[in-house]
Amino acid sequence: MRTIPALVVTIGLVASLTACAAPGAGSSSTCAPSGAASEAVSARGAFGSQPDVTVPAGLTATGTQVSVLRQGDGRTIGDGTPVVLEYTLVDGATGEVAQTSGYTGSSNPITAGSTNAGALGEALECAQVGDRLAVAMPKSALSGTAPSRSTGKAEDAAVFVVDVQRAFAARATGTPQLAGDGMPAVVLAPDGAPGITIPSWPAPEKDEQHLLRKGDGATLTAEDTAVVKYTAVTWGSSTTDSTVAGSSWTDGSGAQPLPLAEGQVVDGIRNALIGRHVGDQVLAIVHQQGAAYAYVIDVLGAMSR
Numbered sequence: 318m319r320t321i322p323a324l325v326v327t328i329g330l331v332a333s334l335t336a337c338a339a340p341g342a343g344s345s346s347t348c349a350p351s352g353a354a355s356e357a358v359s360a361r362g363a364f365g366s367q368p369d370v371t372v373p374a375g376l377t378a379t380g381t382q383v384s385v386l387r388q389g390d391g392r393t394i395g396d397g398t399p400v401v402l403e404y405t406l407v408d409g410a411t412g413e414v415a416q417t418s419g420y421t422g423s424s425n426p427i428t429a430g431s432t433n434a435g436a437l438g439e440a441l442e443c444a445q446v447g448d449r450l451a452v453a454m455p456k457s458a459l460s461g462t463a464p465s466r467s468t469g470k471a472e473d474a475a476v477f478v479v480d481v482q483r484a485f486a487a488r489a490t491g492t493p494q495l496a497g498d499g500m501p502a503v504v505l506a507p508d509g510a511p512g513i514t515i516p517s518w519p520a521p522e523k524d525e526q527h528l529l530r531k532g533d534g535a536t537l538t539a540e541d542t543a544v545v546k547y548t549a550v551t552w553g554s555s556t557t558d559s560t561v562a563g564s565s566w567t568d569g570s571g572a573q574p575l576p577l578a579e580g581q582v583v584d585g586i587r588n589a590l591i592g593r594h595v596g597d598q599v600l601a602i603v604h605q606q607g608a609a610y611a612y613v614i615d616v617l618g619a620m621s622r
Contacts, residue, residue, distance in 0.1 A: 348443035352382035354409075354453035360386055360478045364449055367405060367420045370478050376409035377471040381440050381454040389447020389481060396430035397487035397508060399544055399572035399617055400441055402479050409453065409474030426485065426544055426618075428571020435459070437477060438571075446484050452477040485544050485572065485618035489598035491532035496600055500527055501550070501611045503600065510566035511598075511613040513550040515559040520552035520609035525602040526589040532596015535619045543575045543590050544618035552602070552609040562610060572617055586612065595619055 354376055362368035364387060394400055401424055406416040418424050427434040429441045436458040444450055455472035488509025496503070499521075502514040537543050548564040565573050575582050577591055585603030593599060593616055601612040 349381045349383040349440050349452075351384045352378075352380075352453070354378040354474055354476075355382035355384035355451045358384065358386075358407075358451035358453065358476055358478065360405075360449065360451065364447075364480050365403060365420070365422075365482060367403075367417055368449075368478055370405055370407050370414070370476070372407050372409055372412045372474075372476050374410070374412045376412075376453065376474045376476065378409070378453045378455050378474040379471050381436060381452065381458060383440050383444070383453075384451045385444075385448055386451050386478070387447070387449035389445040389449075391446025391481075392484045394429050394441050394444045394446075394481065394484055395487065396442060397571070398429045398441075399426040399485045399487070400429055400438075400481060401426045401483040401620075402441075402481050404437075404477050404479045407476040407478070409456075409476050415475075425574045426483075426572055426620075431571030432569025433571060437479070440477075441479070441481065444479075444481050446481050448479075448481045450477070450479040450481065452479060486596070487617070488546070489530045489532065489596055489615035489617070491530035491594070491596040491598060494528045494531050496527040496529055497525070500525075500600060500602075501552075503529060503613055508566075509546075509615065510564070511548050513548060513561075513611055513613055515550060515552050515611060520604075520611075521602055524585045524588065524604060527600040528593075528597060529600050529613065530596065530598035530615075532594040532616065534595025534616075537577060537590050537593050537595075537616065537619055539577050539579065539591060540622060541577050541619040542622055543577055543616060544572050544620060545575055545590075545614050545616055546572050547612055547614045549610045549612045552611055574620065576622060578622070586614070589614065590616065 359371045360368035403418045549562045553559040589601035597616045
């Protein structure tokens, strides 16, 4: 089976904050509760700037707990929502800062409920944009070896203080459109993930772009980084020869940031996205490395470089 060529030429795709998700990630019914560990955390300082975090030395946790230190009023985070955040990670055993996001305003989004977002991504579900959260979890949850729900066994805590700065739609929200004649058929799952059926005839000889959903958000330019989800299918010589080459919906990566400056992203993808609007869903036929691919790309947001 062919593997999908990289969308991005010189910039890697979003890096995960944590190693892997705890079991059950992605279900809105598993919103983490507040508890004694998260309630013991305090943070001083302006939202969006690195806070002065106070954690009692020797703090332990039996599962993931989330307390709201500052209440926001923006979009509610659900499974599949791409989120831009800043964070400070504190070792609960010592109270010392172990890591921060840098607070540069240039963090890539992570997708709540995705494997790459790990236990922190799960903890974000049910939060709102504008929230400052205290998230306490067993240290083993950072490597995906501890469940998010309490097991009754205390463990040294890892504490995140998270500022939820921005969130995007989990799927393209535009008005459905008719694709061009002779194009692959696209059917959406309840969560918005596309299924692509390649027709029996050969692919077009040149790249093509067709609008499947028409959004009304910001227009993408070469100065933007697009936030997208995608599925790509090889356009084989027959319907049985076509395979799913890659999908951010199912591979655990979630939404992807794609810089649209020249030379930063594959030309066929760049051409399909520049001039599109947030909320669009685009069908792009792209020729790469001697093969044709059908991409369905949901445009979820735009971030200025």
